[in-house]
Amino acid sequence: MGMLRKIKTAPLEDRMQQELAARRKAAESDPFGFAAFDHASAEMGGYSDYSYWGSTLRAFFQNRVAVMLLAVLLILLVFTIIQPLLPYQYPANMIINHPTTGVQMSNIPPAATTVKAVAPAGTRLIVTPWEDDQWMAVSNVLTTIKARTEFTVVEYGDAYCRVELDGQTGYVKNDFSTKLKLPENPAEVPYSSRSNFPIQLYTAPDDYTNNGAPLFASRDALRAEGDGAVTTQECALRILPGKAPFLFGTNNLGQDLWALVWRGTRTSLFIGFTVAVIEALIGIVIGVLWGYIRSLDRLLTAVYNVVDNIPTTIVLILIAYIMRPGVRTLIFAMCLTGWVGMARFIRNQIIIIRDRDYNLASRCLGTNTTRIILRNLLPYLVSVIMLRMALAVPGAIGSEVFITYIGLGLPVSIPSLGNLINAGRKLISTSQSYQLVFPTIVLSIITISFYMIGNAFADAADPKNHV
Amino acid sequence: MARYVFKRLLSAVVTLIVILTIVFVLVRQMPIEGYFDNFDKLDETMITAKLNQMGLNDPMHVQLLRFFRQLLRGDLGTSARYRVGAPIGDIIVQKAPLSIELGVLSMALAMLLGIPLGAAMARAKSKFWDKFGTAFIVFVNAVPAAVYYIYLQSYGSSLLKTSMLFSRDDWRTWILPVVSMSLGNIAYYAMWLRRYMVDEMNKDYVKLARAKGLSNVKITMGHVFRNAFVPMIQYIPTSLMFTVCGSIYIESLYSVPGMGGLLVDVINRQDNPMVQAIVMIYSCVGIIGLLLGDLLMAVIDPRITFAKKEDMR
Numbered sequence: 148m149g150m151l152r153k154i155k156t157a158p159l160e161d162r163m164q165q166e167l168a169a170r171r172k173a174a175e176s177d178p179f180g181f182a183a184f185d186h187a188s189a190e191m192g193g194y195s196d197y198s199y200w201g202s203t204l205r206a207f208f209q210n211r212v213a214v215m216l217l218a219v220l221l222i223l224l225v226f227t228i229i230q231p232l233l234p235y236q237y238p239a240n241m242i243i244n245h246p247t248t249g250v251q252m253s254n255i256p257p258a259a260t261t262v263k264a265v266a267p268a269g270t271r272l273i274v275t276p277w278e279d280d281q282w283m284a285v286s287n288v289l290t291t292i293k294a295r296t297e298f299t300v301v302e303y304g305d306a307y308c309r310v311e312l313d314g315q316t317g318y319v320k321n322d323f324s325t326k327l328k329l330p331e332n333p334a335e336v337p338y339s340s341r342s343n344f345p346i347q348l349y350t351a352p353d354d355y356t357n358n359g360a361p362l363f364a365s366r367d368a369l370r371a372e373g374d375g376a377v378t379t380q381e382c383a384l385r386i387l388p389g390k391a392p393f394l395f396g397t398n399n400l401g402q403d404l405w406a407l408v409w410r411g412t413r414t415s416l417f418i419g420f421t422v423a424v425i426e427a428l429i430g431i432v433i434g435v436l437w438g439y440i441r442s443l444d445r446l447l448t449a450v451y452n453v454v455d456n457i458p459t460t461i462v463l464i465l466i467a468y469i470m471r472p473g474v475r476t477l478i479f480a481m482c483l484t485g486w487v488g489m490a491r492f493i494r495n496q497i498i499i500i501r502d503r504d505y506n507l508a509s510r511c512l513g514t515n516t517t518r519i520i521l522r523n524l525l526p527y528l529v530s531v532i533m534l535r536m537a538l539a540v541p542g543a544i545g546s547e548v549f550i551t552y553i554g555l556g557l558p559v560s561i562p563s564l565g566n567l568i569n570a571g572r573k574l575i576s577t578s579q580s581y582q583l584v585f586p587t588i589v590l591s592i593i594t595i596s597f598y599m600i601g602n603a604f605a606d607a608a609d610p611k612n613h614v
Numbered sequence: 615m616a617r618y619v620f621k622r623l624l625s626a627v628v629t630l631i632v633i634l635t636i637v638f639v640l641v642r643q644m645p646i647e648g649y650f651d652n653f654d655k656l657d658e659t660m661i662t663a664k665l666n667q668m669g670l671n672d673p674m675h676v677q678l679l680r681f682f683r684q685l686l687r688g689d690l691g692t693s694a695r696y697r698v699g700a701p702i703g704d705i706i707v708q709k710a711p712l713s714i715e716l717g718v719l720s721m722a723l724a725m726l727l728g729i730p731l732g733a734a735m736a737r738a739k740s741k742f743w744d745k746f747g748t749a750f751i752v753f754v755n756a757v758p759a760a761v762y763y764i765y766l767q768s769y770g771s772s773l774l775k776t777s778m779l780f781s782r783d784d785w786r787t788w789i790l791p792v793v794s795m796s797l798g799n800i801a802y803y804a805m806w807l808r809r810y811m812v813d814e815m816n817k818d819y820v821k822l823a824r825a826k827g828l829s830n831v832k833i834t835m836g837h838v839f840r841n842a843f844v845p846m847i848q849y850i851p852t853s854l855m856f857t858v859c860g861s862i863y864i865e866s867l868y869s870v871p872g873m874g875g876l877l878v879d880v881i882n883r884q885d886n887p888m889v890q891a892i893v894m895i896y897s898c899v900g901i902i903g904l905l906l907g908d909l910l911m912a913v914i915d916p917r918i919t920f921a922k923k924e925d926m927r
Binding site: 452457460461464465466468469541545546549552553554555565572583587590591594595599 | 625629632633636637640641643644752753755756757758759760761764765768772856862863866877878881882889893896897899900901904
């Protein structure tokens with residue numbers, strides 16, 4: 148902004164500086180001489196570089212919170228749009244199954260990576276018959292020891308014990324899940340032991356499975372040996388073949404919450420923006436007609452009285468109840484009443500400024516009505532129109548959440564923030580509350596940003612604040 | 615004055631009739647399943663017979679006239695699915711008192727907290743109360759209520775060590791629904807009262823009062839507040855009416871057996887006559903609230919003239 152102004156006004160300012168320097172010189176030589184009328188200096192006094200939009204933007208950028216939120220919002224919007232194009236993303240509605248067991252990957256807590264464990268070089272792994280070009284399904288479970296089978300403990304550790312069974316040597320967990328039967332001094336090996344549960348015999352003192360299911364290792368890090376494989380280097384064992392992490396975890400169906408949240412944000416923002424634009428268009432057109440054409444005033448006032456009297460929520464519920472749930476239904480229902488506020492405001496403003504002198508003059512000069520409305524009237528209202536549009540977006544998103552709660556919202560196949568929050572609502576006091584928290588955070592950032600930015604912009608657009 | 619009241623009443627009645635007609639016509643567009651409790655078991659002829667018997671196959675204007683005639687007798691029809699055959703009027707009379715009790719409590723709380731908050735914000739411009747109040751107002755207005763109610767219910771009930779659901783006999787379970795219902799109104803009162811009070815404080819009579827040597831408290835309470843409160847009075851009946859009708863969301867969230875929860879119930883059970891009746895009640899409440907607000911303003915504010923208003927242009 149500032150730069151632009153510099154370019155525009157630099158020549159003028161240069162000239163002023165030169166003039167002033169010349170004046171100062173003249174004053175030094177004759178300090179008490181009369182200052183005669185000088186056309187150039189008269190011009191300088193009338194010079195103003197006030198521009199409405201320049202001042203508005205300058206006032207807006209002085210509001211640090213609003214600027215910060217604007218930056219956050221822009222980043223969020225851009226990210227929402229480009230998210231599907233990023234690498235390692237799951238499709239939003241894909242139910243992710245485990246490739247070997249076929250079990251849905253449900254309720255996996257949020258994690259930055261899918262690496263479940265890291266096996267050091269030289270670890271023996273058992274290969275499960277599943278592989279593709281890049282990945283192999285592996286685990287380190289040698290065998291499952293049946294309940295109450297005796298085995299020999301050859302080395303005692305607090306977490307794992309090295310044991311021997313039928314000539315195989317391996318490790319078993321030593322915790323509440325196995326409850327090994329141990330002598331009084333367990334460190335004095337060897338001795339015979341057993342567990343009352345079936346327990347796993349691992350090749351290494353660590354559990355390289357995903358709760359019993361195989362993990363996936365990159366082929367490059369493995370070397371075939373016998374019926375198994377040995378890691379040739381430190382090897383990350385992942386819960387799925389692929390590097391896409393579950394940043395927000397997964398839901399109970401095994402869908403990636405990260406993908407769902409951004410897809411939902413796209414849906415909700417689409418609804419919000421569409422509603423804001425349609426409301427503004429209808430509101431402006433009707434507001435201008437209502438304010439400008441006297442004979443329409445009675446009719447439109449009557450319509451306004453009716454529409455404004457029905458609570459918005461009730462209209463929303465009724466329309467959503469009658470029509471099939473879907474994005475279009477919601478947008479239609481929200482627009483049905485939303486234009487009223489905008490139209491009324493525009494009407495009031497137009498009535499106030501319609502007969503100002505400059506408009507009378509314009510009309511006398513033969514300007515046609517369209518031009519008067521577009522060039523003389525509407526520019527006055529731009530700031531308020533933008534404020535209303537900014538506030539319509541969080542309003543629409545909130546309505547969507549509400550209508551989904553009632554059970555009249557979008558079908559589950561169209562993820563939206565309302566759907567996600569409604570699904571997460573039941574989990575708030577469980578360990579899966581992240582399924583509510585992530586959509587809520589994204590939604591709150593969006594709505595608060597729009598609200599604050601809208602208000603800050605309206606303040607900035609008020610010429611009273613330009614001084 | 616009488617003329618004004620009469621005109622205002624007349625316009626309210628006309629609006630009422632228009633809105634009832636619109637709702638009635640809209641509800642007729644819904645699938646007919648909502649008029650039967652056992653739709654799947656009926657065959658074609660039985661459905662037609664039942665529709666004829668209920669008069670749903672008559673032309674729209676005949677249905678509409680019959681509906682208004684019934685309405686004048688106080689008959690809202692009978693429930694089709696929710697409680698088969700029960701008169702809707704009886705169901706609502708049963709449900710309404712609880713919603714009214716909750717609503718009155720929450721309105722009282724909202725005024726008790728919202729008005730002092732607004733006054734404190736106006737007096738201490740850009741000090742603690744102003745910042746606190748502004749943050750509160752931004753939060754309540756920007757974050758959808760549907761979201762923060764969920765958190766309030768969960769954390770509030772574990773904090774108060776009460777059940778998450780409402781029960782009539784346990785007063786502690788009343789706290790959260792009442793508080794939730796009043797949050798929006800607290801923010802609303804605080805926001806507008808602050809705005810009106812700041813406007814009033816810049817007027818000349820305040821300067822005069824200060825020049826007379828009146829104390830700040832006296833100016834704020836005796837002059838500014840009284841003038842600033844007048845425009846807010848117009849809103850109070852509307853918000854009271856809506857709060858009294860019960861918040862649809864909160865009643866359903868806390869399983870309060872009131873009017874708002876009833877609407878969600880009958881929507882989920884697709885009971886067309888009940889949906890129609892409750893939607894109509896909610897639509898009328900807005901009109902009655904605005905009417906009361908206008909009349910109240912006319913009584914209270916002597917600056918409103920009842921002579922024919924000068925044309926604004």
